[in-house]
Amino acid sequence: MRLSRYFLPMLRETPKEAEIASHRLMLRAGMIRQEAAGIYSFLPLGLRVLTRICRIIREEQDRAGAIELLMPTIQSADLWRESGRYEAYGKEMLRIKDRHDRDMLYGPTNEEMITAIFRSYVRSYKDLPLNLYHIQWKFRDEVRPRFGLMRGREFLMKDAYSFDLDFAGAKHAYNRMFVAYLRTFARMGLRSIPMVAESGPIGGNLSHEFIILADTGESEVFCHSDYLGFEVPGSDVDFESVKALQAIVDQWTSLYAATSDKHDAATYAKIPAERRLSARGIEVGHIFYFGTKYSAPMKALVAGPDGTERPVHMGSYGIGPSRLVAAIIEAFHDDAGIKWPEPVAPFRAVVLNLKQGAGETDRACEELYAALSARGVETLYHDLDERPGAKFAAADLIGIPWQILVGPRSLAEGKVELKQRSDGTREMLAPADVLARFGAEGV
RNA sequence: CGGAGUGUGGCUCAGCCUGGUAGAGCACCUCGUUCGGGACGAGGGGGUCGCAGGUUCAAAUCCUGCCACUCCGACCA
Secondary structure, eight states: OBGGGSOOOOOSSOOTTOOSHHHHHHHHTTOEEEEETTEEEEOHHHHHHHHHHHHHHHHHHHHTTOEEOOOOSEEEHHHHHHHTHHHHTGGGSEEEEOTTOOEEEEOSOOHHHHHHHHHHHOOBGGGOSEEEEEEEEEEOOOSSOBTGGGBOSEEEEEEEEEEESSHHHHHHHHHHHHHHHHHHHHHTTOOEEEEEOOOGGGOOSEEEEEEEEOTTOSEEEEEEGGGGGOOOOOTTOOTTOHHHHHHHHHHHTSSOEEEGGGOOHHHHHTSOGGGEEEEEEEEEEEEEEEETTTTTTTTOEEEOTTSOEEEOEEEEEEEOHHHHHHHHHHHSEETTEEOOOGGGOSOSEEEEETTTTOHHHHHHHHHHHHHHHHTTOOEEEEOSSOOHHHHHHHHHHHTOSEEEEEOHHHHTTTOEEEEETTTOOEEEEOHHHHHHHTSTTOO
């Protein structure tokens, strides 16, 4: 992508409403634009990151055996009356009426709808286990939206719903998502810690929040510091193996870890003092087992091997991709801007032409840009007529992992400079060697 | 929902107390000089001062009401 033809409205000054780093940097880097309190447009650069995050989520959901579908944002109130939540959910639910004066709502979550889908097609235990998910916009009319995407009213959510014949099956379904979540966040460069959590309005009695440690996190958390050293399951995990998954979950729940809601000071005090970790965290995922809370009242029944019908056991599993954009920035930034981990970066490389309009640098940049693009390396070419300093600042701000600096100084030696955004390391390389770095073996 | 605060060109803000021709920096357009860490000069365009009432000869400025947004706390992917 040529910057001259892209839409990337960077801000030099920080809009006054932005308090935390991620919000500030997203606005400055031209990723988002606020439309109303807690409601944002994703501008092209922000959308690229969001899309990459969703791609990783999908890959791991699919790997764990979940199946994607797509449910609407608008739901009928009648569905929610069946579960009793239409009244129970409170003012957080945005209630609307259509032209026929029918009660509708903008979905804050989809347990009711997925249960309705399930019950209209599935009758037998032979169709289980089943896990259906979608990635869709949700609306929760928060009293106080804040911190940009961190606590918006409209937000993107991946929500999965599992269906099993009994608790044992449901527990395995829960474990699948548990392990998938560990992998999902790790692939984004994040260290997540599963913590015992309140189940809130979703209900149920088995629930974990996946927390990223960050100073700007909204939750106060307490855990054993050994969690920071645990190994994340590899891509070869056998999601069919009940025993293998249970072993992983057992390990990851073996030590104390709780949010302030569920914090037990006495248990925490038993951890050796040097292993106690008291910090703030960002909730990026939340998983629940809630049994027959919805299937019983909504009559989502399946026949078991003995022929009798029984309500299906369910769980639900949420990840906030839009919140993850912010969480990743909180974890990876410095004073100059964002430092994207490669798997979620909006572009992999940015070519900076330090003397736009000079034949030599223009030619070298064009060649590099064309060659990188041909190799499938997503590259942004900063081809605006700006001074080098402005280009450096812009590149650091938007945080693309690899900067390729092309100026007369290095070009005189037949070289360009490859700078890594994450640690600032620089190397002088011939253009051909830069290309080799981005070859099949990656950088 | 309790408490605090802010609305003035695209952005950051001054002006308001003490009413009298709407300002600055950045950004934008033109020309020139520049060019390895957010350049400089000259010229130019752009704002019914959140909205509605009121007071006054005169309101960005004073008064009343409303709206929007932000921050602190209680609740939440």
